[in-house]
Amino acid sequence: MSNENNNTISFYETGKGIFSWIFTLDHKRIALLYLYSVATFFLVGATLGILMRLELLSPGSDLMHAKTYNQIFTLHGVIMIFLFIIPSIPAVFGNFFLPIMIGTDDVAFPKLNLLSWWLYIIGAMFALSTLLFGDGPADTGWTFYAPYSVKTGTNVSMAVLAAFILGFSSILTGLNFIVTIHRLRLPGMGWFQMPLFPWALYATSWIQVLATPIIGITLLMIIAERVIGIGLFDPALGGDPILYQHLFWIYSHPAVYIMALPAMGIVSELIPTFSHRTIFGYKAIAYSSMAIAFIGYFVWGHHMFTSGMSGDARVIFSVLTFLVAVPSAIKVFNWVATLYKGSIELKTPMLYALAFIFQFLIGGLTGLVNGALATDIHLHDTYFVVGHFHYVMFGGTGFAFIGALHYWFPKIYGKMYNEKIAKTGFTFLFTGFNILYFTMLILGIKGMPRRYYDYLPEFQPLHVIATVGSWILFTGLIIIIVNLIRSKRKGPAAPRNPWGGVTLEWQVPSPPPLQNFDKKPILSKKGPYDFK
Amino acid sequence: MVNSGHNRDDQASKLGMWLFLFTELLLFGGLFLVYSVYRYMNQEAFLQASLHLNIAMGTVNTAVLLTSSLTVAMSVSAMQKGNIKVSINLLILTLLFACTFLVIKYFEWSAKIGHGLFPGMEHYNMLEPGEKLFFFLYYFMTGLHGLHVIIGGIFIGIVIRKIKTGKVRPDRYILLENAGLYWHLVDIIWIFLFPLFYLIH
Numbered sequence: 001m002s003n004e005n006n007n008t009i010s011f012y013e014t015g016k017g018i019f020s021w022i023f024t025l026d027h028k029r030i031a032l033l034y035l036y037s038v039a040t041f042f043l044v045g046a047t048l049g050i051l052m053r054l055e056l057l058s059p060g061s062d063l064m065h066a067k068t069y070n071q072i073f074t075l076h077g078v079i080m081i082f083l084f085i086i087p088s089i090p091a092v093f094g095n096f097f098l099p100i101m102i103g104t105d106d107v108a109f110p111k112l113n114l115l116s117w118w119l120y121i122i123g124a125m126f127a128l129s130t131l132l133f134g135d136g137p138a139d140t141g142w143t144f145y146a147p148y149s150v151k152t153g154t155n156v157s158m159a160v161l162a163a164f165i166l167g168f169s170s171i172l173t174g175l176n177f178i179v180t181i182h183r184l185r186l187p188g189m190g191w192f193q194m195p196l197f198p199w200a201l202y203a204t205s206w207i208q209v210l211a212t213p214i215i216g217i218t219l220l221m222i223i224a225e226r227v228i229g230i231g232l233f234d235p236a237l238g239g240d241p242i243l244y245q246h247l248f249w250i251y252s253h254p255a256v257y258i259m260a261l262p263a264m265g266i267v268s269e270l271i272p273t274f275s276h277r278t279i280f281g282y283k284a285i286a287y288s289s290m291a292i293a294f295i296g297y298f299v300w301g302h303h304m305f306t307s308g309m310s311g312d313a314r315v316i317f318s319v320l321t322f323l324v325a326v327p328s329a330i331k332v333f334n335w336v337a338t339l340y341k342g343s344i345e346l347k348t349p350m351l352y353a354l355a356f357i358f359q360f361l362i363g364g365l366t367g368l369v370n371g372a373l374a375t376d377i378h379l380h381d382t383y384f385v386v387g388h389f390h391y392v393m394f395g396g397t398g399f400a401f402i403g404a405l406h407y408w409f410p411k412i413y414g415k416m417y418n419e420k421i422a423k424t425g426f427t428f429l430f431t432g433f434n435i436l437y438f439t440m441l442i443l444g445i446k447g448m449p450r451r452y453y454d455y456l457p458e459f460q461p462l463h464v465i466a467t468v469g470s471w472i473l474f475t476g477l478i479i480i481i482v483n484l485i486r487s488k489r490k491g492p493a494a495p496r497n498p499w500g501g502v503t504l505e506w507q508v509p510s511p512p513p514l515q516n517f518d519k520k521p522i523l524s525k526k527g528p529y530d531f532k
Numbered sequence: 533m534v535n536s537g538h539n540r541d542d543q544a545s546k547l548g549m550w551l552f553l554f555t556e557l558l559l560f561g562g563l564f565l566v567y568s569v570y571r572y573m574n575q576e577a578f579l580q581a582s583l584h585l586n587i588a589m590g591t592v593n594t595a596v597l598l599t600s601s602l603t604v605a606m607s608v609s610a611m612q613k614g615n616i617k618v619s620i621n622l623l624i625l626t627l628l629f630a631c632t633f634l635v636i637k638y639f640e641w642s643a644k645i646g647h648g649l650f651p652g653m654e655h656y657n658m659l660e661p662g663e664k665l666f667f668f669l670y671y672f673m674t675g676l677h678g679l680h681v682i683i684g685g686i687f688i689g690i691v692i693r694k695i696k697t698g699k700v701r702p703d704r705y706i707l708l709e710n711a712g713l714y715w716h717l718v719d720i721i722w723i724f725l726f727p728l729f730y731l732i733h
Contacts, residue, residue: 219563230668238661
C-alpha cells in the first residue's frame, strides 16, 4: 500500500517485461497467464480432434494407423480434460474475478497461486513431452485402464506423472479459493450476499481438494506397476483391474463436477445481467451447487455398469445418478424463471448462456439415459457416450467459458470486442457444435463403438456429417479468437459497466488497478443481484 | 505489493494447512482402500506375510513418533509462553525422534532386502501372490510415509531457523503451529499403518 498510484494505474502498468508476469503475485496477471496457456492447449487439443474427424471420414485407415489414432484420442482427452476444462473457469475467471467479486484485493495465498500456475506449465510440458521420445504418447485412452496401461510400451508413465503434477496445481487452486472465500469477504458480505459465481467456485474447490488426491495416488500406483510389475491390477498376479477402475472413477466422476459447477456459476451471472432482473431462487442455486458437489462423490460406479459389478451395486449407483440430476435441474428451472418478465438483451454473452442451457439440457438428459441400467448396456462405450459428454463438457463448460470471456472482456482489457463478428462466430460455433455432436448421439444408438478408427460402411454418412460439423465449429473458433485478439489491440475503449451488471467487478475501472478497487465498494442491502 | 504481511491472517494460514492435511489424508486413503480390498481377498496370505515383520521395532517406532508429537506440541506451548529457547530445544528433540524413526526403518528395510524380500528379488518372487501384495503395500505405504517424515522434518528445521532469526516469535508463531499440525498428521498415519501391517491377528 506504499504506492498510491496503485489505485489509479491499471494492473498492466505495474511492472513491465516477461519476468514481471511469470513471477507475478497479482491474481489478475496469474489469471491471464492461465488464460493464454489454457487457450493454447485448447487449440492443440482441438486440432487433434479435427485430425480424428478427418481420419473418420471413411472406414479403414485414411491418414493414420490404428495405434496412432489411439494415441491421438488419448492425447486429445488428456489435453482437453487436464489442460483445458478442469483449470479453465476456476483458474482464469476464478483467479481474476473471485477476489473482486467479494471485495478484496487478492486471494489468500498469492504465492501458492503462482506455484499453481507453474505446476500447470510443468505438467503440461511433461504431457506434451510424450510426443517426443520412445514409443510416443500413451495409447490407452485418457482413462489409463489397467492392465493395458501397465503393459503398453507407449509413454504412459510420463503421461501419468504429468497428470499427477497437474493434480497438485488443481488442489492448490481449490485450497486457495476455499480460504479466500472463508476469510476475505468484504465486511458486510455474508455468505448469502455473495454472488453465485463465488458460490460455484466454493463448491468446486471442495471437490478439487478432496477428490484429486485419490487420482494422484492411483496414478502413482500405475507408475509403480509399470516399474516394478507387482500385480496390483494384473489378474494373472492376483491383482484386480476393476479396483483400478473404482479408484480412477472415484476422482474422475467428481472431476466432471469440477468442470460443470464453475460453468453453472458463470451462467448464474450472465442470465440476471442480461435479463436485468434478479436471479430467481438464489439460495436454491447456492445450495444446489453444494448438493451437486456432495452427491457427485457417490455416483462413480455409473462408469462401470458393464464391468461386472454386482446387481445391487449397480442399482444403488443408478439411483444416486438420478438423484444428482435433481439439483442440476433445479438450476435450469431457476435460470429460465429468471428470464421470465426480464428485459432480455441478446448480447453475445447471453447467447452463450442460452446455448449452455440448451446444450447442458441435452447433455444432462443423455446422461440419464446412460445412467439407466438397461439402456446403458446398449450404449456403454458407443458414440452416444461421446456425444453425451461433449454436450456437457463442451456445449456446457466450453460455451460458458467463451461466454465469460466475452462478458468480462471489457473489464479485463478495457476494450470492447466487436459484437457483430462475435455473434457470427457464435453462430458458426453453435451450428457446427450441434451438427457434430448430435450426430454422435444417433451414431451411438445405431451401435458405432467409441475409440474405433475403423467402422462398418453403414456408419459412413453420419461420420461425414459429423466431420463437416467439426469444420464449421472450427471456423467459428477461428472467428471468435481473431475477433477477440483484434479487439484487444484496436477495439474501442470500454466503460466501467458496459452491461449494467450489479456485482462488484462492475464498480472497478476497466481494466482494474493493482489493488482492484479505486473507491470503496458499495454493497446493496437487497443482496448481490439488486437490479433497480 | 499486496499481501506483503500488512494483511496477516493466522486463521487463514491455519485453515490452509488443515485443507492441505485433508489432501494428504486422502492420498494415503487411496492406499488404505487398496490395502483393505486386497487384505479382504487374501486374509491368510496377509497374516503369513506380516509374521516377517519385527513387532518390537514397530512398537518402538510407534512410541518414538508419539513422543515426537508430544515434544512438538510442547514446543508450541513453550512459544506461547515466550520460552523461545525451550521451544527450539523441543523442536530439536522432535527432529532427533524423527531421525530415530528413520534409522529404525532403515534397519527394518535393509534386513528384509538383505533376505531378498523386495519386489523383484529372489525370496520375494517365491511368495504367494497375496504375500507379494502385502509386501508391495508395506514398502509403498511405509516408504511414502517415510518420505513425509522427511518432509515434516525439513519443515520443522525451517521453523527452527526462523525462530532463531526472529521471524517466528511469541506474537507470530502460526508457522510453528502449522508445522506441528503437519507433524501430527505424519504421526497419525503411522498409528494406522502400524496395526495394519504389524499386528494382523
